[in-house]
Amino acid sequence: MNPRYILFIHMVLNDMLQLTVSVLLFILSYVFFSINVSICCSLVTLAALTTQNTPLNLVCMAMECFIAVFLPLRHAQLCTIRRTYTLIGLIWLVSSAAIIPDVLIALATEPLKYFFSRVFCVRDNIFPKLIEKVHIYNIVFLVLVWLILFYVYVKILVAAKGANADAKKARDTVLLHAFQLLLCMLTYIAPVLKRSLSLWFPRHYANALFVCYIVIQMFPRFLSPIVYGLRDKTFRQYLKRNMLCKKVKTKLRSERNTTGGTSLGRDTLSTAVIKNVITVALCISINYINGTLVHTFTRHQIFYMNPRYILFIHLVINDMILLTLFGLIHVLSYILFDMGVPFCTLLLIMALLTDLNTPLTLAVLAVECYIAICFPLHHAQICTVKKTYLVIGLIWLMSGLTVLPDLFVMLGTESHDFLHSRVFCVSTTVFRNPYFKEKRDASNIIFLVLVWLVLFYTYFNILFAAKAASVDAKKGRNTVILHGFQLVLCMLTYVSHLVMIGLTNLLPAAVLAIRFTVSVFISILPRLISPIVYGLRDKTFRKYLKRHLLC
Structure with a gap:
């Protein structure tokens, strides 16, 4: 019943889905090398949607943190359960508005036989004509997200000087969000990074790509459980019971x-x-x-x-x-x-x-x-x-x-x-x-x-x-x-x-x-x-x- 935890769990579920799809694509690229374009398009679209959701979700969490610190008396009115679910819906809508047009353009411009062909499953191969549009969207999204995070962080930083424990904790939380967002940004420079690695380490290019995959796709998703799962006292209290499989005395209904x-x-x-x-x-x-x-x-x-x-x-x-x-x-x-x-x-x-x-x-x-x-x-x-x-x-x-x-x-x-x-x-x-x-x-x-x-x-x-x-x-x-x-x-x-x-x-x-x-x-x-x-x-x-x- 807490909007903060609802947003957090949405991000965790989004990360789980993103990791599942990315790992599936990673394994399929080794097993089959090339797969059907229709299947690849579905997986890439889902992966792109969940990747786009992450920075937007981080912004919403930072804003909730800002309201809790600066408008504590109005927090319960502004951050309701219903508005939280509406906000999650808007996150998916905004991400879809950035991704789904790519699919529609591909369906309208590519011949039918293309969707029955086989390709190495990466986004550039599926939507080769839309690379510039993707870069523009990424820049717009990330500039807006960074402006909001920077504004929220500075405001909370100023409030933290009053030795308010909640404000200091909120400042650290927003700082972790910013660091997580920085790691997520690596996804958008992945093509440049891969080309650079191919020039620097031509003999170890495959190993370098694997390291990039771990650092860019998997490691940022490790921060979500830390920010709230381990740092939050309330969440940690219940997490210990389940993670360590302790016996909790509960009365189950018949x-x-x-x-x-x-x-x-x-x-x-x-x-x-x-x-x-x-x-x-x-x-x-x-x-x-x-x-x-x-x-x-x-x-x-x-x-x-x-x-x-x-x-x-x-x-x-x-x-x-x-x-x-x-x-x-x-x-x-x-x-x-x-x-x-x-x-x-x-x-x-x-x-x-x-x-x-x-x-x-x-x-x-x-x-x-x-x-x-x-x-x-x-x-x-x-x-x-x-x-x-x-x-x-x-x-x-x-x-x-x-x-x-x-x-x-x-x-x-x-x-x-x-x-x-x-x-x-x-x-x-x-x-x-x-x-x-x-x-x-x-x-x-x-x-x-x-x-x-x-x-x-x-x-x-x-x-x-x-x-x-x-x-x-x-x-x-x-x-x-x-x-x-x-x-x-x-x-x-x-x-x-x-x-x-x-x-x-x-x-x-x-x-x-x-x-x-x-x-x-x-x-x-x-x-x-x-x-x-x-x-x-x-x-x-x-x-x-x-x-x-x-x-």
Whole structure:
């Protein structure tokens, strides 16, 4: 409820996002060297936005500090929670006004084939015509920011001569902001610095670039936790409890400790470590295989011009997102036990979306297989690349129309206190209204009946075609059978709560073991089939996959 800490946490979250994107770009530049322009443009835009946010956020924090020192009686009126969130929105709006036009100009001036090409992913390669505009914006932003910081610092410096402890602390805080901003400014002179390093250290240019990356991108983000996380007494008091994992005696509400009427205890340390190692190892192993499939797909034009492989790779990426979210929720449930409702809701919404995408994508893959075998002459006309991307968009739209209404109903019916509380992160504790259960069951039945009808229809038509001893028809029949088996495993998600309740009633003492086992078999193992269906069985994909899987 404190505007100062809200602005600080916004900067921390912004730094986390910026670091994640920059590290991802750094790793991708080593793994792939060049990546698709569309993906690169999205990552570079997000990185530029979060980089632009930092100096603006520092200015807002300095101004809040100035008001607290010079206008203490009006601080509560001027710096309200609502105005703080509005200010954060304006920060993103101003940054977007500086960055988004670059994307729009690129879309308007570059040919369509450019966005399907591959480049080394840096901003100068994506927006080569806009370098001068970027330099002008940087100068304008930084001059304004420095003027504000300088004015605030001098005013607080004068006030600090009165031996006011708050004023002295505010002066030091603004000074740290200025130093942090100075480090952030290095980002804007990075091109000049890199060219200079290439001239000074031609033999060690790669190492020099790595040092620049650490100093320019990572080190400035280390100051944010120091300014408030370690220097602020109030924040430090609570930080020690969490950072050092001290036991804090808190009374959790019964709804946090129960899921579906079953009390959730805590595993022993050894059991928790074993479960988390198994979960993380499975998720990383499957995601490594899936990541290799995606890498193979992006490196060879034969795949991304084929609707079948596009649908397959969409299924693989969807599974990777779902596995990552599952692993994250599982690990966080052991580290934190309960977490904030907004963060938990965000993770659950994404998990539910990707979970619903799977049966729909399997149905579309089965239809594509059916068209290829039963209507081979019309396959090229019906299954085009453009139509394939349109179908993928429709899959996400249908999943979104199923899941997002739950979010709106929850926001409209739940109290403000609940939305700021902490819960054990499962769907039944977040979406508590009985309406959600009825709606979930109804939508699951409709989706699965439709998908099963599609699979049965395509399977029997391919089965009849297979009697003609066509190799492609027999292979198509086996593929559809594998889709059906994968769908059966995915269907277990919709009866998982019934399975857990039934097994818990039979073995009440093993509720934690049951929960873990059911989660692994329902959420993780079905995702292992996707690489098998096309990654290992498909001759074309297998030929290229061998080159990358063991590299």
